[in-house]
Amino acid sequence: xxxxxxxxxxxxxxxxxxxxxxxxxxxxxxxxxxxxxxxxxxxxxxxxxxxxxxxxxxxxxxxxxxxxxxxxxxxxxxxxxxxxxxxxxxxxxxxxxxxxxxxxxxxxxxxxxxxxxxxxxxxxxxxxxxxxxxxxxxxxxxxxxxxxxxxxxxxxxxx
Amino acid sequence: xxxxxxxxxxxxxxxxxxxxxxxxxxxxxxxxxxxxxxxxxxxxxxxxxxxxxxxxxxxxxxxxxxxxxxxxxxxxxxxxxxxxxxxxxxxxxxxxxxxxxxxxxxxxxxxxxxxxxxxxxxxxxxxxxxxxxxxxxxxxxxxxxxxxxxxxxxxxxxxxxxxxxxxxxxxxxxxxxxxxxxxxxxxxxxxxxxxxxxxxxxxxxxxxxxxxxxxxxxxxxxxxxxxxxxxxxxxxxxxxxxxxxxxxxxxxxxxxxxxxxxxxxxxxxxxxxxxxxxxxxxxxxxxxxxxxxxxxxxxxxxxxxxxxxxxxxxxxxxxxxxxxxxxxxxxxxxxxxxxxxxxxxxxxxxxxxxxxxxxxxxxxxxxxxxxxxxxxxxxxxxxxxxxxxxxxxxxxxxxxxxxx
Numbered sequence: 001x002x003x004x005x006x007x008x009x010x011x012x013x014x015x016x017x018x019x020x021x022x023x024x025x026x027x028x029x030x031x032x033x034x035x036x037x038x039x040x041x042x043x044x045x046x047x048x049x050x051x052x053x054x055x056x057x058x059x060x061x062x063x064x065x066x067x068x069x070x071x072x073x074x075x076x077x078x079x080x081x082x083x084x085x086x087x088x089x090x091x092x093x094x095x096x097x098x099x100x101x102x103x104x105x106x107x108x109x110x111x112x113x114x115x116x117x118x119x120x121x122x123x124x125x126x127x128x129x130x131x132x133x134x135x136x137x138x139x140x141x142x143x144x145x146x147x148x149x150x151x152x153x154x155x156x157x158x159x
Numbered sequence: 160x161x162x163x164x165x166x167x168x169x170x171x172x173x174x175x176x177x178x179x180x181x182x183x184x185x186x187x188x189x190x191x192x193x194x195x196x197x198x199x200x201x202x203x204x205x206x207x208x209x210x211x212x213x214x215x216x217x218x219x220x221x222x223x224x225x226x227x228x229x230x231x232x233x234x235x236x237x238x239x240x241x242x243x244x245x246x247x248x249x250x251x252x253x254x255x256x257x258x259x260x261x262x263x264x265x266x267x268x269x270x271x272x273x274x275x276x277x278x279x280x281x282x283x284x285x286x287x288x289x290x291x292x293x294x295x296x297x298x299x300x301x302x303x304x305x306x307x308x309x310x311x312x313x314x315x316x317x318x319x320x321x322x323x324x325x326x327x328x329x330x331x332x333x334x335x336x337x338x339x340x341x342x343x344x345x346x347x348x349x350x351x352x353x354x355x356x357x358x359x360x361x362x363x364x365x366x367x368x369x370x371x372x373x374x375x376x377x378x379x380x381x382x383x384x385x386x387x388x389x390x391x392x393x394x395x396x397x398x399x400x401x402x403x404x405x406x407x408x409x410x411x412x413x414x415x416x417x418x419x420x421x422x423x424x425x426x427x428x429x430x431x432x433x434x435x436x437x438x439x440x441x442x443x444x445x446x447x448x449x450x451x452x453x454x455x456x457x458x459x460x461x462x463x464x465x466x467x468x469x470x471x472x473x474x475x476x477x478x479x480x481x482x483x484x485x486x487x488x489x490x491x492x493x494x495x496x497x498x499x500x501x502x503x504x505x506x507x508x509x510x511x512x513x514x515x516x517x518x519x520x521x522x523x524x525x526x527x528x529x530x531x532x533x534x535x536x537x538x539x540x541x542x543x544x545x546x547x548x549x550x551x552x553x554x555x556x557x558x559x560x561x562x563x
Binding site for chain 2: 003004005007008013038039040041042062063064065066119122125
């Protein structure tokens with residue numbers, strides 16, 4: 001049993017409520033949909049690139065406050081970054097959640113997720129939008145939407 | 160706390176050690192009864208040996224205990240014979256066993272009828288069978304309250320329907336299935352009936368002969384026994400006609416390079432070393448359950464369900480899923496609160512000492528039919544009382560305060 005009040009601080013609630021980047025792009029260079037098969041949370045993310053850097057981002061997120069706050073943060077901060085930078089931030093966030101690092105210095109807002117360290121089952125909620133963005137960036141130029149679950153499992157004919 | 164419930168709680172080591180815990184997730188896993196735990200420890204410390212292989216005294220003792228476990232499971236289900244009891248690793252394995260072994264007797268175009276309300280473990284194996292053999296998979300729809308809509312049942316069974324595989328009780332809405340109507344229609348159509356009893360067994364012993372079904376599956380961890388053990392009951396004549404699912408030791412008659420013959424059921428379906436201690440622990444849980452006053456427990460569980468439903472109905476922007484009447488459902492109550500995600504709800508409830516499950520509950524087709532992506536579920540078992548319900552209703556006030 002943990003006190004959840006540290007987790008549900010105003011910064012996270014406000015970031016989720018702001019829903020920065022929520023919506024769709026008219027023209028995307030890459031897009032991906034990532035699901036959390038354990039809870040059904042889903043993030044669909046689109047990116048447009050200019051000279052290898054994100055010039056626009058949009059997402060449609062169905063998930064908990066942590067997932068929506070993380071997606072909103074990406075909507076606010078991802079523009080201007082390239083795939084390598086996003087990967088470094090995502091991996092830094094992952095390490096921060098696992099308690100091994102203070103978090104990416106360039107994105108101090110991620111500190112709002114530090115209380116989630118205590119809840120291992122919620123780490124994937126925070127990471128899902130970041131991993132979806134990485135998948136979307138990986139699809140740039142591939143001309144297809146990546147549809148995947150976190151474990152990339154898919155059963156033909158399954159709904 | 161109610162004296163009867165207090166006495167019951169004291170028989171569950173985890174609950175006895177955590178008096179402040181309001182455990183409302185028994186539909187996912189019920190707490191283990193001390194008798195089951197003691198039986199596992201006693202077996203592992205005094206009789207641990209493989210079964211059906213050794214001739215030494217220890218192995219004989221293990222054989223005897225394992226055989227008695229099978230007989231306990233048969234009594235719990237009122238099966239005609241202990242040979243109709245197949246031990247598996249759980250209900251999922253039992254359902255997959257039928258999908259493979261009985262499924263291999265089906266031909267392309269034969270129909271298997273399931274329902275929208277199935278847990279994924281009674282949904283996905285049939286999709287996989289469809290991929291393997293070309294069977295036709297059809298769905299019994301649900302009404303708005305999640306109850307199986309049987310209006311078109313005869314029509315759904317018309318086309319070479321060979322098996323109806325349905326839940327006895329929804330793990331999301333708690334809605335009971337009208338098994339008698341399904342069995343009657345299946346008999347007319349010449350189809351067999353598989354009942355997924357995973358949610359029903361923690362609410363009392365079952366009578367597979369009175370139910371009139373052909374297969375029945377359940378898990379030990381949902382009826383106060385250990386994890387890693389489940390039961391498939393099947394009519395003897397059906398099991399005898401079915402080929403094995405898994406191959407290995409214990410399930411053979413004779414093995415030569417050119418040919419292998421199968422053991423008779425139930426061993427035919429228990430390849431490899433079975434979960435021996437788990438089966439013995441399960442039997443202890445079932446033996447204990449068979450001593451209880453179930454009408455009294457049902458009445459108490461139903462009262463708690465009513466108390467919870469009445470309390471939830473007073474909460475603004477809360478939608479109850481499932482039948483409105485507590486009598487039409489097992490004490491499993493799922494709900495959706497507009498604007499609040501079940502993960503967040505359960506997280507805050509946890510900080511108030513409440514254990515509930517939030518998510519899709521491995522029933523995505525049902526949730527889609529009910530128009531929700533995820534929901535929060537409280538499930539009540541014999542060790543719960545009004546204090547648990549009050550704590551949940553108070554906790555939901557805190558949920559709204561903290562999340563909005």
